[in-house]
Amino acid sequence: MKLLERILKYQIVTSLCVLTLGAVLFYFSVDYLIDLEVNKELMRSKTKVSWQLRHIDELPVYILQLGDSLQLDQVRYPGQMVLVERKLFNEFENEYQPYRQLTFYERVEGAWYRVTISKLLAQRQQLLEAVVMTVTFIVALLLISLLLLNSWLSRRLWRPFYRTLRALDSYQVEKHEVLTFPKQHTVEFDQLNLSVTQFTDRLAATYQNLKEFTENASHEIQTPLAVILSKIEGLFQDEDLKESQIVALSEISEAANRLAKLNQALLLLTKIENRQFLAGTEPISLVPIINRKLRDLEDLIEQREITVKTAIEPTGPVMHPALAEVLVNNLLTNAIRYNVNGGTIDIRLVPGQLIVRNTGAPIHIDPELMFERFRKEGSNSASLGLGLALAKTICQVNGQTLRYETEGTWHILTVTW
Amino acid sequence: MKLLLIEDEKALATSIQNYFQRENFICEWAADYRTAVEKIHIYRYDCVLVDLMLPDGDGLDAVRELKRNFPETGIIIISAKNSLDDRITGLNLGSDDYLTKPFHLSELNARVQAVIRRRSFQGSQQIRFGKIQIDPQEHLVLVDQQEIVLTRKEYDLLVYLIANKNRVLTKESIAEHLWGDDADLMDNFDFIYTHIKNLRKKLMDKGCPDYLKSIYGVGYKFSEQ
Known part of the structure; x- marks a missing residue:
C-alpha cells in the first residue's frame, strides 16, 4: 500500500470517529439548550396565564404561541406543579408528536383550576435531521478534499521523493555513478537526497577502490610469478638434479602455472566487471x-x-x-x-x-x-x-x-x- | 645474435639472460628506460625484448624510438598488462610479438627465434636440425630430402622442439605453446603424448634417429645425443 493511501486510511478513520463524536455532542448540547428554552417559555406562559386568570375573567386567544395549547379544568383540590413530556395526537399533522406539558393549579374566585400548557417539540426532530445532514455533508466534503489533497500532494509535494526512489531503483554500482539531485524546497527531501548522494559517492569510491585493488593485486602478482616460473625453468636445465628433486620441481611448476592461469582469469573477470571492454555499435558475427x-x-x-x-x-x-x-x-x-x-x-x-x-x-x-x-x-x-x-x-x-x-x-x- | 632486454625486474632479467646465453646469444640488459634508449642508440640488436612498465617511462616509447631509428630490429613486448588495447597498440606500433607475463622461457625463446628468422634474408630462413630441414614459409619438412607430411600441431611441435633444442621442455610449456589458453583442457597431458608419439614415428619412419628424449615427471628434450 502506498504511503499516501495509508495516511489517507488513517485520516478517514480518524475523521469519521471525530465527526461522529462531534455530531453526538452537538446534538445533545443543542437539545439541552432547546429544552432549557422550552422550559423557560412554558414558565413565562404560566406567569402570563396566572396573571390573566387572576385579573381578567376571560383569557385572550393570543396569550400563547402558535402550536401551543391551553387547557383549563376545574378541580376540587390543587396538586403539585408537574412538567412532563408526552406524545399527543396532533390532528393537523395527523400523527403523534412529542409535547412538553406544564401542569399547574390556580385558584380563581374560590375555585381551583388545573391549567395544562402543552408545547410542541417539533424543533427537536428538525434538529436531529439537521445534525445528521450537516455531519454527512461535512464527512463527504472532507473525504473529497482529502482525496484531492492527497492526489495533489503525490503529484506535487512528493514528486522529488518518487524521483529519488526511481533513481535508487535503477542504481547500478558497477557503473560507478554518483546520484545527484536538484535542490528541493522540502527540507526532508533535501536531506534525503543529500544522504543518497553521499552514500552513492562513498559506494562508488569503495567499489572503485576494491576493483582497483583486485586489478592491481592480480597485476602485481604476474611479475613475481614470472620470476618463479623462469627460475623453475632454469633449474630444469640443470643436469645434476636428482630424480626426486625433478619430481618436486615439476610439481612446483604445475602449481605455479595453475596459479598464473587462475590469476589471469580473475584479472580478466575483474576487467569485464569494471566495464573496460565497451561494446561497439555494430553487431559482430559469431x-x-x-x-x-x-x-x-x-x-x-x-x-x-x-x-x-x-x-x-x-x-x-x-x-x-x-x-x-x-x-x-x-x-x-x-x-x-x-x-x-x-x-x-x-x-x-x-x-x-x-x-x-x-x-x-x-x-x-x-x-x-x-x-x-x-x-x-x-x-x-x-x-x-x-x-x-x-x-x-x-x-x-x-x-x-x-x-x-x-x-x-x-x-x-x-x-x- | 644480439638481444637487448628492457626489464626492471632483476630476478626475471637474470633468468632470461641465462637462458639466452645457453643459446649462444648475447643478451644485454637495461633496467630502465633511460639506459635502454642509450643502448639502442649505441649498439645494434637483432631483437629487443621490451617490458611496458618501466620505472622511468613507458615501454611503448622505446618501441616507437626503435621503429623510427632502427626499423630492421625485431621487437617483442613482454608485459604483465594483458589488456587488449595495449596489445593492439603494441602491435600497431610495429612490435613483432606480444607475450604476457608470466611466460615460459622456452616460449619466449621460440618467439625470439621466429622473429629473427622472419627478419633475416631468404637464405637463412631455413631451420636445420640434424637430418631435419624445415622451410617455415612453405611449412615444408624434409628428412634427408624426403618430404614428410605433418599435421599443423605436429609441425608447430617440431618447430618448437628445435627452437628449444638441448633443453628440458615441460609438458605445460608444450601444451601452452600448442593450444594457448586451451592448454588446461588437456587432461593429464595424455594428449601431448599422442602428438609426440606420432611425430617421433613419422620422423623415424624416414630414417631420423630418435632425437626425442622423455624426461620422467617433467617433459621432453630434443637433442642429437
Whole structure:
C-alpha cells in the first residue's frame, strides 16, 4: 500500500470517529439548550396565564404561541406543579408528536383550576435531521478534499521523493555513478537526497577502490610469478638434479602455472566487471569466431570422438570482439571438457540466440549454480572453475542472458540477446 | 645474435639472460628506460625484448624510438598488462610479438627465434636440425630430402622442439605453446603424448634417429645425443 493511501486510511478513520463524536455532542448540547428554552417559555406562559386568570375573567386567544395549547379544568383540590413530556395526537399533522406539558393549579374566585400548557417539540426532530445532514455533508466534503489533497500532494509535494526512489531503483554500482539531485524546497527531501548522494559517492569510491585493488593485486602478482616460473625453468636445465628433486620441481611448476592461469582469469573477470571492454555499435558475427575455435579444437574433438553439429547463421550480438571471443571460447571449451567420449556437441546460432548443447554426465545440483566461481561438479582437476562464471559475467555486462538447463544427458547453454 | 632486454625486474632479467646465453646469444640488459634508449642508440640488436612498465617511462616509447631509428630490429613486448588495447597498440606500433607475463622461457625463446628468422634474408630462413630441414614459409619438412607430411600441431611441435633444442621442455610449456589458453583442457597431458608419439614415428619412419628424449615427471628434450 502506498504511503499516501495509508495516511489517507488513517485520516478517514480518524475523521469519521471525530465527526461522529462531534455530531453526538452537538446534538445533545443543542437539545439541552432547546429544552432549557422550552422550559423557560412554558414558565413565562404560566406567569402570563396566572396573571390573566387572576385579573381578567376571560383569557385572550393570543396569550400563547402558535402550536401551543391551553387547557383549563376545574378541580376540587390543587396538586403539585408537574412538567412532563408526552406524545399527543396532533390532528393537523395527523400523527403523534412529542409535547412538553406544564401542569399547574390556580385558584380563581374560590375555585381551583388545573391549567395544562402543552408545547410542541417539533424543533427537536428538525434538529436531529439537521445534525445528521450537516455531519454527512461535512464527512463527504472532507473525504473529497482529502482525496484531492492527497492526489495533489503525490503529484506535487512528493514528486522529488518518487524521483529519488526511481533513481535508487535503477542504481547500478558497477557503473560507478554518483546520484545527484536538484535542490528541493522540502527540507526532508533535501536531506534525503543529500544522504543518497553521499552514500552513492562513498559506494562508488569503495567499489572503485576494491576493483582497483583486485586489478592491481592480480597485476602485481604476474611479475613475481614470472620470476618463479623462469627460475623453475632454469633449474630444469640443470643436469645434476636428482630424480626426486625433478619430481618436486615439476610439481612446483604445475602449481605455479595453475596459479598464473587462475590469476589471469580473475584479472580478466575483474576487467569485464569494471566495464573496460565497451561494446561497439555494430553487431559482430559469431560465425568466424565459432569456426576458428572449432578448428583450434579439432584435434581434441577428434581424439575424444565427439560429433559436432552446427546450424549457424551469420549473426551475433553487439559486444566487444574480445569478449565475444572469450564467451564463445568458454562455451565451446566447456562443451568439450564436460562431454563424454563419443558424445555430441550441437551448436545453433540464430538471430538473437546462441545455443550450445552437449552430451555429458548428469549433474546433481541446480544447473544455475554452475555459474558460481570455483564451482565444479566432479573433480576435473585441470579446470579452474571460472569458465562459466566468466561467460555469465560477459553476458551480464552486455545485457544478454545466459541460461543453463539440463535435459537428461544433454546440457544446454543458451545465450539470448 | 644480439638481444637487448628492457626489464626492471632483476630476478626475471637474470633468468632470461641465462637462458639466452645457453643459446649462444648475447643478451644485454637495461633496467630502465633511460639506459635502454642509450643502448639502442649505441649498439645494434637483432631483437629487443621490451617490458611496458618501466620505472622511468613507458615501454611503448622505446618501441616507437626503435621503429623510427632502427626499423630492421625485431621487437617483442613482454608485459604483465594483458589488456587488449595495449596489445593492439603494441602491435600497431610495429612490435613483432606480444607475450604476457608470466611466460615460459622456452616460449619466449621460440618467439625470439621466429622473429629473427622472419627478419633475416631468404637464405637463412631455413631451420636445420640434424637430418631435419624445415622451410617455415612453405611449412615444408624434409628428412634427408624426403618430404614428410605433418599435421599443423605436429609441425608447430617440431618447430618448437628445435627452437628449444638441448633443453628440458615441460609438458605445460608444450601444451601452452600448442593450444594457448586451451592448454588446461588437456587432461593429464595424455594428449601431448599422442602428438609426440606420432611425430617421433613419422620422423623415424624416414630414417631420423630418435632425437626425442622423455624426461620422467617433467617433459621432453630434443637433442642429437
